[in-house]
Amino acid sequence: MPSIACNALILATVASGVVVSAPAAAQNEQFIPILSYRTGPYAVNGAPYANGVVDYYNLINERDGGINGVKILVEECETGYATDKGVECYERLKSKGPTGAAFINPLSTGITFALTEKTATDKIPIITMGYGRADSKNGAVFPYNFPLLGTYWSAADIAIQHVAKELGGFDKLKGKKISLLYHDSPYGKEPIPMLQVLAQKYGFEFTPIPVTHPGVEQKSQWLAIRQNRPDYVLVWGWGVMNSTAVKEAAAVAYPREKMIGVWWSGAEPDVTPAGDQAIGYKSLMLQHGAGKFPVHADIEKYVYAKGKGSTDSGKVGEVLYNRGVVNAMLGVEAIRKAQEKFGQKPLTGEQVRWGLENLNLSEARIKELGFDGMLKPIKISCSDHEGTRDGRVQQWDGKSWKIISDWYTADEPLIDPLVRDVSAKYAADKKAQPRECSKES
Template sequence: MKHFTKLAVAAVVAAITASASLAQELYTPNLAYRTGPFAATGIPLMNGQADYLNMLNARDGGIGGVPVNAEECETGYSTEKGVECYEKTKGTAIVTQPWSTGITLQVLPKTNVDEIPLLAPGYGFSPMMDGKTFQWAYNAPAGYWDAADMIIQYLESQGDLKGKKIVHLHLDHPFGKEPLPVLEALAEEKGFELVPIPVGLKEMQNQSAQWLQIRRERPDYVIMWGWGAMNAGAITEAVKTKFPMENFVGVWWSGHDADLAIAGQDAKGYKSISWSFPNADAPVMAAIKEHVVDKGNSKSNEEEMSGVFYGRGIIISAILAEGITAAQKHFETAEITAPQLRWGLENIDMSEARIKELGLEGMVPPFKTTCANHTGNSGGWMLEWDGEKFVKASELLTANTEGYASIVAEKAQEYADANQPWAVNGDCSE
């Protein structure tokens, strides 16, 4: 598009508008979890996602003039229900949003056969970064291996890690185990001891055994890969055992305001890496208020809307919308297909200028996807709980992707070999 003349650009817009008059909808089902053990974290995320797309529908008539149908299929974060939702919605969907690493791993091979893009922003299977191998899967703007690398970078900025002990407190679930390959490699490289401590699904709210082990281990730092009730349980135990909160760092799904609010000032100093940040003054928030909240069409509330997870939901839907927009322009049609959205999702250019144009200033770092890189590796900020809210505690951190590029290649190849026949994108050169 950048090489088009103004006249050609106008022609594309006209073509999209003309086709939109005949279009029905863009079906982008969301495998939501407003119920179950992780509902407290799922609800603000789903509300943010829904409100952004509802705003586009109300203000712009959708995307490219086509209304978006972001119907939710409730999974309760159950892998079995998630697969059922995928099968139920895949018929006319242009995308699937699994919302669980477990569900992602189950539907990933299906999407490669069904040729439906799988969008898992900031979660899922980290080797999906390899777009040549995982041509239908996207985890932009950052993956779990990015998070692990950035957390270790931040801790290293506080002092040499050689000889230190770091506990990896994690949900005993594919999500919690996902960063281990990179954390183990970094432990060997930097000379620190990594101590994995799992938390079972039935232990999330009572982690006394895990924190007894942490007291015995006397680690220098605890890194938490927690979700839902596990986060609040861990923070409560950390306060109770007087673990220094400034040495307690979570992944971005362990940085939910409501979890920290339970401990309030006692949790001051706790940190969480994040590729999103809430900005109440961002123009997008005013647009959502005008077109959705004031019309009585939001399930959210003022307190929730000021939090990290609601804002992250907005960013997730904005990423999807950018992929749709890119595809519409490239294929000169408003009602795109799933294969066309695949192209759009690997040609997202979320530059500083585009972020400003979308009214998302300060809410997400710039990133760009390609056919070879489906993550984008935006980087993230270290956020810190100040006793009442999360504030930025660092400049933008960026992952050293070269440091684990060989692991990405190795794990991607292992996956392809184990799931033969596995179609790859042989036309992708960069």
């Protein structure tokens, strides 16, 4: 494999309050690796997300002195969104720090698939907030995978719920044409099984349309869309693919208000390159959107006011920055939960896995953390590693995202049979014995 640059945050980016991994790490530090991509065609989305993650870890160290006195130790490794590089980063970082990696967050469904068995063997949880394997909601089969806040099967269902609402009811879906323009990768393919289930249930015609990495060539796909005239186009893109899709839709006069992106296709970099052509484009929200909330005031006070921020202060509060902040908070709170059982000290990945599986953030706790308005309560269990499956829809007005829907909750009774079937097949293929969740504590 090619050599990968693993960037110590203080040295590689900005003066930072996050403790940097060193050969002789202090013994009261919790190591958290950061797999990121600040270069290449996906950097427009990867960089702001990573900035949010870094800034929240900085906040915990600067404001609180760490997690109950245990400082956060990090090292960032550039993957370029490439699966082989992601695996190399994981192997390089998994044993660092006094107790090894607390968890891994690959920000890539492809890397997630490649690491699922490795992380289980190494007993290191893999957090895939809003992405990853949809079947890993079943914690009985996937004890170390945590697709927090929403899987792509939940996203697909929420998207179809919104289409039905716009049409005037689920019965109006019958006979409609819905296309999926997707990144031809494990990420883009993940919603297809659920959309096939939904098409069969509601009677709409479903057409998947792949786009080759990195997504800058889409003319043939949009010519096909113009010929087929679908009633809606769902967009499962990432990086430059998203803004290219908006531009190509305009080129063939496909109405942007009939496009609905997944929550990874609904950030500022996905629409601003298209200018006024993006007006009307919609996307799902992974609960939160853009904007500043109480946690941002603390980030500005304890991180940016000290010159330790990871990005331009004007970027604080953008969609993907906020997603990075939310993701980092959930990991920190899982560690905090695990400390209740195992002590206020650096924990192993196996111990943090217990914290994740017992994570229960109430509305009051979310408000206390400064995330009121960004996040709804979430409770994880052995059988449910997703925890919550709520979303909304936003629309770009040319200057900012506007929320245009009430909350949707994915149809769990509809999704769960698919989760059970696919996860059972995985367990059978891998000769893995599912846990008995009733016996877990």
